[in-house]
Amino acid sequence: MNWKYPLVGAVTFVALHRVLVVTWQTWFHGGGGHSPWFMNTVDSVLLAMAVFFVVNVMVCLLMPQPRVEETSLAACQVVAGAIVPMVVTLATLPEGPGNMAPVAIFIGIIIVVVPSVAGALVGFAVRRAILALRS
């Protein structure tokens, strides 16, 4: 367990949520009257998936000589770090967490973990390609 990966996940989610709050009215058209939250519009879901994909690609590129399973594990650790601010954010939404909160958290994890692992694998492939070109 590397503490850096959960930290990266937590920071990523906090930054993502901050971006949503700032751009909610302009980019997401107010989210249909709902509060800024990454699962309140399709566009914000796609943005979250893109962000976690890119972050995990970056993490993989920065890992020192990783094996493929290590990249996937790192992606899972990134997601684990994102879960904490995700739960806190949902619980502190102005309208409350709602009566589907556990389902929302579960689906939120899936939304984040899929692009994260995919990003890690893509990052691993890119890294191998770069190393192959250099050698």
Place this chain on the structure above:
Amino acid sequence: MVTTLEFAWRHRSKLVAGALIVTAGAVAHSPWRVSSLRASPPAQTGNAPVRTVPPGTRVADEPGKKGETYYWLESQTTRLTTRFADGAAIVAERGDGGEVRAKIHDQGGNETGSLAVRSTSLQYLPAAGEPLQALNDSGERVTLAWASRQAYGLWKDGSRKPQWQGGLIRPQGATRNVEQEIVELQAEWANGLSAKSTRTARSTYTFTDNRTRKPVKLSGERVSARLVKDGVQIGSAAWFPQNRVFVFDYGQLGSGYIAPEHLAHLGGWTFAPDMEWLNLQTIALHHFKAQMQANGLNAKTGAGCGERRDASISRLLNFFAPTVYADQDGCDGLHWADGTIFRPCCDVHDRCYFKIGCDQHSWWFDGRWLCTFCNASAAYCFVTGGCSCIPGFAELDPVEDRKARGAQVHT
């Protein structure tokens, strides 16, 4: 030996740490949660500036004020009969031009005066005595109940040296509590519905809390409402002012109670329920249920093994107890799914919760199996792509048109 990649990682990790500190600082200075603004009522005249609201800010209703849905429902009350403790009765109706007219009858049934109210002015004509015509500066929306209270106040206390007190024209020094003198309020609504609420000075009522299995004893003053359609009682509710508890029984739609502890995290009751509110609550529940059934017959899209339904149940819940169940229209916390095949899962879950009396805390702190059943069924619904066909759960599907669907297939 330090590889190039390890050096790069260490170097960049310092950058990441720096970015983390900057981000944490930004978050600490600007709260995650969007702040709430209260829509304060003062009307601006002249060249007063427009009060703008920052993007992302939620504008909350003013506490203690009734909402738009309430006034929309009230506007469909065709006649309101108010009986007072002294035997007087006031019949208020809406005129063709949108004005409200209230006729005052004494204990013997004789008409002793009338009041005509528009949004801009009001005119009081007593059978004996000086008439009164004034501009309507009450600041209140003109409702049948408001006109009845105003008419009764003017009839009982006169109109000498009139002044506005709490939204009513009262003679100087008047202390009468008109609301407390109402003993019966009967509202006749559209579609043949009527609700009658009565006040009982002393009453006791005991029931068992389904959640704690403990008896709940209520006592003191009681305001009861009965909903009637075509001569048949179809629902009832009661408000206990001393206990501040609202009890309701709407048959198949659900029964339960709302006590201050249920609203503790929301600041308790934000307004004092009165007889007018009680009547409209009972009417609203029936109205929205009928609307749900009507919409169910026009189900639009298929979803899993069920059919997509309108979210009228959520609107009903929002009106009935807007904050009690912390329920939002659609999929709470998952509103991206509102237009997907998962929407029925959320609507049926809402209805399941409402019928049983669960709330958002029932996932964690509620030992009742029925709440767990709602949750498990909703989870199954999500997993199976919107199938709300589990026995028991399916019956809660707001569409309630499984028979109708069969009929549609045959036709």
